[in-house]
Amino acid sequence: MSAKPLIHVVDDDESLRTALLELLDAAGYEAVGYASTGAFLLEPPPDRPGCVLLDVRLPGPSGLELQVALQRQGISLPVIFLTGHADVPTSVRAMKAGAVDFLEKPVERGTLLDAITRALARDGSQRAARDEAHRQSARLALLTPRERGIFDRIVAGKLNKQIADDLGISLRTVKAYRAQLMEKLGVSSAAELGKLAGEQRDAPA
């Protein structure tokens, strides 16, 4: 599932864009260029690891606006901003919105590649977390309503006895369901179940 990372370069300056693509290519990355935010949004990016190199000042909607649009569309590609001249308010706004970095043109190769490495790392971890969450949701979906009721109560931190009382079933039955759902969720110990439950509690629905 996880392929070679793809880096998106959004810059209206054809020359700079081409140079960036060339550099990324030389650095061993696969990269694709867009002349405007519109061109980038026209086709949703493939679900591949990667990041976006985004010029702040673009014709039409700006880079900052694209950043917001991506988030709204649930595209979590990390964004590295490139700018001709970095003014403080713009950079603060970009960083607050979750940009990986805010680089001033002309950008040093090292600086750029570092930023890309970091962005890809962030993308990787985000992607891993998201995969994990997906996996868990999928497992949770396997649970029967009864098992789910018991899981929810475990997550809520209730003891077997309390659960048995809540549901009006025997302690023994609770234990059997518990073993069954642990198997379905792929956990082997109460501790793991507790951790999973914790993650489930923190993660958004």
Next chain:
Amino acid sequence: MLVLHSNSRLAPGNIAADRGLREAMAGSEARPIQVFSEFLDQPAFGGDAYERTMTTYLREKYAVRPPSAVVVVSDNAMDFVMRNRAALFEGVPLVHLGVSRAHLQSFAPLPADVTGVPIEYDFSGTIAQALRWHPGARRVVIVTGAAERDRVWEARLRREVPHVTGEVALEFLAGLPTKSIVKRLGELGPDAVVFTPGFYLDADGRIFSSARESASLVAAASAAPVYSALDGFIGIGVVGGRMPSFEAMGREAGQIVNALFAGPGRTPLRLPEIVPATLQVDWRQVQRWRIDENLIPADAVVHFREPTFWEAYRKAAILTIAIILFQAALIATLLLERRRRRSAESAVQKQRMELAHASRLAVAGELTASIAHEINQPLGAIQTSADAADLILQAGGDRRDDLLRIVTRIRRDNLRASDVIRRLRALFAKQEPERQRVDLNAAVGDAVMLLRTEARHRKVFVDLRLLPAPVFVLGDPTQIQQVLIILVLNAMDAVQDVPEERRTIVVSVDRSAEGNLITVRDRGCGIAPEHAAKLFDSFFTTKPRGMGLGLSISRTIVEAHGGRITVESPQGEGAVFRVELPASDMTGPVSAGSARAA
């Protein structure tokens, strides 16, 4: 009254004396006097027989009209009458005219009825004068003739002249044949001065009707200046001399005649002792012999002097000079005025150019950010391309094609950056405005390129509509671009607050009836009618931070190019600025362009 002349009727001395005589008598109070003239025509005719004939002739002729007075002119006539007085005009008062004092002494004592003012031929005075005028003279050559009277004069000259010549050699050409006189005179050098009283007869027996005739011959032959002492010789080539005037002699005689006719009761006439000799000189000869003008005494009578321009046209000359001076003063004043105005104008012009430059710098300030971006962009690309190339080289392997492509792009980006700088320098360099052929298409295109980033930043779209072929105007490209930039920046300000879809500025280049046209059209807030009139005034602005110089400078520039700038702002339609510039009348690419268009 009878006037008896010694020689020919036509002798100039006779004519002059006659003129003086008649002039004096015309002033008389007495009744009109009849004047008869007779001429003895000596020395052509003479001798006892002739004298007798003449005596008879005159006596018989004038028996019917006896003269009341007889005037004898010159020695010969006096001699004749005195000799024959018993037979001729006895008892008639005799007035002598032009008879020398020396000659009169031969009659001493003179009868009481013989009166007149004697004359004195000033031979030695004339020679002395000649030597003063020719300080280099070493010889005085005196020419005389063979007639009886000529001998008398020769004797007198030999007697008198040595007193004045001093160390200067004295030489007589006396009683020679005319031919040899002419030859000798022609051989004279610059050290000689010639004097002649004229003569009546030469050695060959050639008779001259008057002394003037022979003197004229002498003057014509001589290679040295010729002087004489007889009135009437002036004008024949003689330089001059101390001469008693025949006319003056005539006048004196006339006075005496008047007194005689007035009657004996009148107070006796007080006669001058002598008719004075005056220095007379021929101006042409003065110049011919280069006589120093300063040596000519003030009382000398100068003949034949062309009145100088000043003498002839004094009044006209003064008036003319006055007018010329006045005009010159006027012209000088006007020139001065013009120069002052010019320098004032050039000062104003210079100030305007300074202002125009200041305004360009202000524009530069306004555009700094976008221009920096414009330069930074290719620089960033260059750096990135170099980094890419570096990485490719580090990785090894044969990727020549990639490297070549990168290098090409680096060049292109470099060119792009330097292009921006070139345009900038052209626009903001402080230079004297120049007149050259400007392609309006290119100038407008370049200026709009400079504004591209600014436009993007302000989210304004600049729609550039150029002509397919170049169009030329005569002017300063920098200033034309400045006008365009001012207009486009103004248009950007105008569209700042309108919705984004209306933020389009159309910049176009067109041909017009009177030249070429740049149009800047926006759909912005427009111009309030009350502002329209003051739009191009200095320091008129509606912008909080504006200086109010842009449009005023634009108008100054456009008018300096012989063009005009106009504005139109229909209600709610934004504004249209038109800059019309005269087309460059040079053909070439222009006509080629129109040919292509056709």
